[in-house]
Amino acid sequence: MKLEEHAKSLAIRAKSRVGDTVVAYEVMKWPEGRLQQFIEMGLLRPLPDADEIRCPGCTDSCMIVPIRTILPNGEPYAEHLCGKEGLVEIPDFLFKCWQIVINKMIELGYYHETQDNRGKREKEKTKKQAKKKNFEHWPSPGDACFIIENERIEFHYDGEIKDLKLKKDSNADQMIKYLQAPVSGKIIKKILCSPGTRPSDLKDQTNEQLNKKIATVGFIMPMNNIEFIRFVDTRNEYECVLEIYQSRGDFTRLELEQSLVDDRRFKDLDTAEDQY
Numbered sequence: 001m002k003l004e005e006h007a008k009s010l011a012i013r014a015k016s017r018v019g020d021t022v023v024a025y026e027v028m029k030w031p032e033g034r035l036q037q038f039i040e041m042g043l044l045r046p047l048p049d050a051d052e053i054r055c056p057g058c059t060d061s062c063m064i065v066p067i068r069t070i071l072p073n074g075e076p077y078a079e080h081l082c083g084k085e086g087l088v089e090i091p092d093f094l095f096k097c098w099q100i101v102i103n104k105m106i107e108l109g110y111y112h113e114t115q116d117n118r119g120k121r122e123k124e125k126t127k128k129q130a131k132k133k134n135f136e137h138w139p140s141p142g143d144a145c146f147i148i149e150n151e152r153i154e155f156h157y158d159g160e161i162k163d164l165k166l167k168k169d170s171n172a173d174q175m176i177k178y179l180q181a182p183v184s185g186k187i188i189k190k191i192l193c194s195p196g197t198r199p200s201d202l203k204d205q206t207n208e209q210l211n212k213k214i215a216t217v218g219f220i221m222p223m224n225n226i227e228f229i230r231f232v233d234t235r236n237e238y239e240c241v242l243e244i245y246q247s248r249g250d251f252t253r254l255e256l257e258q259s260l261v262d263d264r265r266f267k268d269l270d271t272a273e274d275q276y
């Protein structure tokens with residue numbers, strides 16, 4: 001099959017129910033060098049190795065999970081005890097798989113979205129953008145903070161502290177616990193996102209959840225669509241706009257220190273004023 005035809009057929013298949021994953025068995029039937037070409041063109045990108053592969057020992061095509069190890073000489077090694085063929089050694093290549101990059105297929109003209117699909121995508125995009133615009137910067141984030149007390153997320157505002165009653169391991173619960181310091185999008189994706197969820201979606205969902213819970217437990221906020229978690233372009237990191245304290249003890253201690261600093265500053269102002 002010629003490259004162009006081949007690429008087109010992969011694109012169609014990626015959009016079908018077969019899905020966008022290409023496994024090593026398939027690649028072995030391709031013309032020499034085709035895989036490398038597709039990768040260089042950006043039409044395929046490597047996925048993490050598969051755990052489960054088809055048994056190379058027999059013709060039953062049963063799916064197996066071979067035992068893999070690294071030999072003392074650094075070479076990968078895998079084997080499987082096949083019911084028919086006995087112990088078979090499994091070449092490392094058989095674990096490899098790739099994802100068909102549909103956007104690149106479209107870009108290079110190997111796939112044409114139907115008008116219908118494109119319309120749907122555009123609509124989703126505008127919907128998302130509209131949603132993003134919904135969150136507003138809070139002018140005085142210093143007035144409030146999150147406190148993690150015994151694994152619970154509490155919110156402090158206007159002299160009151162309340163448990164936000166977040167479900168354990170909900171998006172908001174996990175985000176606040178992770179974002180005690182800024183975290184890169186890559187790590188958020190790896191640790192907190194389920195497949196198919198992007199860090200930016202998680203951020204939006206978290207902001208939505210936090211605004212809702214804060215209102216539900218009885219806080220009256222200056223606005224009900226505050227951006228608590230934000231993405232910082234320049235650093236490619238997510239961060240919490242508010243301070244996150246590790247415990248109520250930490251919060252009280254640091255608040256006290258802060259107020260002493262403020263007092264001192266006021267005192268300095270007073271004395272400066274008295275000089276005149």
Ligand SMILES: [Zn+2]
Nearest residue numbers: 055057058082
């Ligand atoms: Zn077998």
